[in-house]
Amino acid sequence: MMKVLLTGATGYIGSAVTDHLVAVGHQVVALTRSAEPQPGRGWHAQVVGDTADPASLAGAVTPEIEAVIHLAPPSGDVDVDIAVIEALAAPLRGTRRPFVYTSGVWVLGATGDAQEVGEETPTDPIDIVGYRPHIERRVLAEVAEGVRAVVVRPGIVYGRGGGIPAILVDRARQQGTPEYYGVEGVRWPTVHVDDLAELFVAAVERAEPGTVWHGVGESAVPVRDLARAAGRAAGVLAAPQVVPVEQAAEVFGPLFAEALALDQSVSGAAARTALGWQPGRPGAVAELTTGSYRPVEVFGAPEGPETDAAVAAIRRVVAEVEQAQQNELVDRFLSVFRRQEPVWTTGHGKRLSGFEEIETFTRKVLPGAMAESTAVYDVERVLFLKPDVAAVNVRQQPVRHDGTRITDRPEGRPFYILVKEDGTWRVGAAQNTVVAD
Numbered sequence: 001m002m003k004v005l006l007t008g009a010t011g012y013i014g015s016a017v018t019d020h021l022v023a024v025g026h027q028v029v030a031l032t033r034s035a036e037p038q039p040g041r042g043w044h045a046q047v048v049g050d051t052a053d054p055a056s057l058a059g060a061v062t063p064e065i066e067a068v069i070h071l072a073p074p075s076g077d078v079d080v081d082i083a084v085i086e087a088l089a090a091p092l093r094g095t096r097r098p099f100v101y102t103s104g105v106w107v108l109g110a111t112g113d114a115q116e117v118g119e120e121t122p123t124d125p126i127d128i129v130g131y132r133p134h135i136e137r138r139v140l141a142e143v144a145e146g147v148r149a150v151v152v153r154p155g156i157v158y159g160r161g162g163g164i165p166a167i168l169v170d171r172a173r174q175q176g177t178p179e180y181y182g183v184e185g186v187r188w189p190t191v192h193v194d195d196l197a198e199l200f201v202a203a204v205e206r207a208e209p210g211t212v213w214h215g216v217g218e219s220a221v222p223v224r225d226l227a228r229a230a231g232r233a234a235g236v237l238a239a240p241q242v243v244p245v246e247q248a249a250e251v252f253g254p255l256f257a258e259a260l261a262l263d264q265s266v267s268g269a270a271a272r273t274a275l276g277w278q279p280g281r282p283g284a285v286a287e288l289t290t291g292s293y294r295p296v297e298v299f300g301a302p303e304g305p306e307t308d309a310a311v312a313a314i315r316r317v318v319a320e321v322e323q324a325q326q327n328e329l330v331d332r333f334l335s336v337f338r339r340q341e342p343v344w345t346t347g348h349g350k351r352l353s354g355f356e357e358i359e360t361f362t363r364k365v366l367p368g369a370m371a372e373s374t375a376v377y378d379v380e381r382v383l384f385l386k387p388d389v390a391a392v393n394v395r396q397q398p399v400r401h402d403g404t405r406i407t408d409r410p411e412g413r414p415f416y417i418l419v420k421e422d423g424t425w426r427v428g429a430a431q432n433t434v435v436a437d
């Protein structure tokens, strides 16, 4: 157990880092700008400090602090940021205690033809992070002073409905078209916020002094795919449009627009091998399509992680239905059904009783059924009738193979009764209804 001073503890990444530190038994001392207490965050203690005013940090790293994770963003003034490192790291000198600094993959610049670049690649920062490599070097220089200094460079962070992907969702909603920026083939290295938080825990617990780690789960996700998924999360089933960087600059400013348009392929393999990091949460496209960016109405169960996990599992079953239908995978489709007398009434009112009837029908109709068009399935409402029995309302929309909505075809409203047995949710009964107008 360590007592960890965490800057940026109220933020997107900091909230997840807090949760994961606490989950494995560490204590978080949050450095916050405001003295206002924030109950419910899981912090052990709160100290006030402002990274725009390095003098305010004097005394934050008391002798009881056994580790520092610095997540608050740069101020824009290199001298101020160097002074912040000095203020936070100096009290650790000679202790071999960890100091983990958060940088980001943008310090690598465009990675060009190179695939999955590693931590040894020289930095070539874009303007928004221009002096950050300098701060990294300043942090790592603390190794010579007896600090276990470590740098983590996250990719584009997603999950918990937040981060930069949430901007894609908002823009799709506002514009009625999913957008992405720069050129058509642009790719982002990505990481789930909870996977990243586990990397911070691993880094603070066991990274060697002077090491740099890419916090990257997927090395190069086509942003066009992210934009399409963001459109889906926003309820906008339209083809993604690429917005030239100059035009994006009018919305986001030139620095952030350049960052959004940055094409990168970055490897997170080193942390997996050397730190035993196992980023295993859904990928960015899946998370946008069927995860936290599209909230579901939930009834009949208390708010909390258990219900969240059950809803996530139920959404995965419905995603499985969608995948199986879209790709005409008969066995995969059948695998979502419970074996005990399942019943399925199709959108045309044909009732199929028992697994055999469902199987015979599916083998006959599914192959070839998606030749011209297919459908997307979004969970809209989950009612837990019991903790292991759920009534699930789904919205089914006809789409072309490129994911765009076919407007002159009716939607469906599938309704599933799902049952959890032996840890797995399966469809016990299903009914589809075509929406008449």
Ligand SMILES: NC(=O)c1ccc[n+]([C@@H]2O[C@H](COP(=O)([O-])OP(=O)(O)OC[C@H]3O[C@@H](n4cnc5c(N)ncnc54)[C@H](OP(=O)(O)O)[C@@H]3O)[C@@H](O)[C@H]2O)c1
Pocket (backbone or CB within 6 Å): 007, 008, 009, 010, 011, 012, 013, 014, 031, 032, 033, 034, 049, 050, 051, 052, 053, 071, 072, 073, 074, 102, 103, 104, 105, 153, 154, 155, 156, 157, 158, 163, 164
């Ligand atoms: N999100 C990403 O995709 C991503 C990717 C790579 C790297 N990063 C880096 O990761 C770090 C955290 O990012 P994030 O996405 O979690 O950001 P965020 O949600 O904006 O959170 C920023 C946090 O820093 C705190 N903070 C801001 N200015 C401060 C100041 N002057 N003094 C003290 N605390 C201050 C904020 O506290 P308040 O509650 O007081 O505002 C908040 O807790 C940043 O350094 C960012 O550059 C992020």
